[in-house]
Amino acid sequence: MGITAVISAISATASVVQGNKAAKAQERGVAAQRQQAQSQANRSRRQAIRTNLIARSQLQNQAVAAGVSGGSGFSGGLSSATSQFGANLGYSGVQQGLQNNIFQAQSQQVAAQGRSAAFGSISKLGFQLAGTTFGGQIDTAFNNAVGLPR
Numbered sequence: 001m002g003i004t005a006v007i008s009a010i011s012a013t014a015s016v017v018q019g020n021k022a023a024k025a026q027e028r029g030v031a032a033q034r035q036q037a038q039s040q041a042n043r044s045r046r047q048a049i050r051t052n053l054i055a056r057s058q059l060q061n062q063a064v065a066a067g068v069s070g071g072s073g074f075s076g077g078l079s080s081a082t083s084q085f086g087a088n089l090g091y092s093g094v095q096q097g098l099q100n101n102i103f104q105a106q107s108q109q110v111a112a113q114g115r116s117a118a119f120g121s122i123s124k125l126g127f128q129l130a131g132t133t134f135g136g137q138i139d140t141a142f143n144n145a146v147g148l149p150r
Contacts, residue, residue: 008124008125015117019118019121023114029102041095045092052081055081056081059074078099081099
């Protein structure tokens with residue numbers, strides 16, 4: 001094996017190693033984005049709960065002050081606030097699920113790109129080795145067959 005083949009093998013190995021490191025770093029970045037999105041969703045949920053509790057308390061205080069705390073208007077207002085709260089939480093849950101799907105797809109993409117780069121480097125090395133080992137013989141045989149100088 002010539003020096004070119006050795007250098008090619010070392011370069012291909014280094015390329016695979018660095019490609020794997022880059023893919024892992026990118027996966028860590030996607031994981032951090034996922035954690036950030038989860039944290040934001042949790043905060044948003046807590047804020048929705050807090051807002052709902054405040055709205056219900058204010059509604060109840062207003063009803064007591066007006067002397068209608070047992071009326072149907074109070075019950076309807078309370079039901080409306082509860083319904084809106086549930087809709088907001090449901091929407092938040094759907095968005096969080098979609099974000100998780102996006103992050104999962106990005107992680108799969110990063111892993112596939114890493115594998116693709118590794119296989120590309122190995123393939124390139126194979127062709128380089130084949131060219132180094134057999135290329136000179138093939139070129140010489142071709143040149144002799146067609147009568148070209150070496």
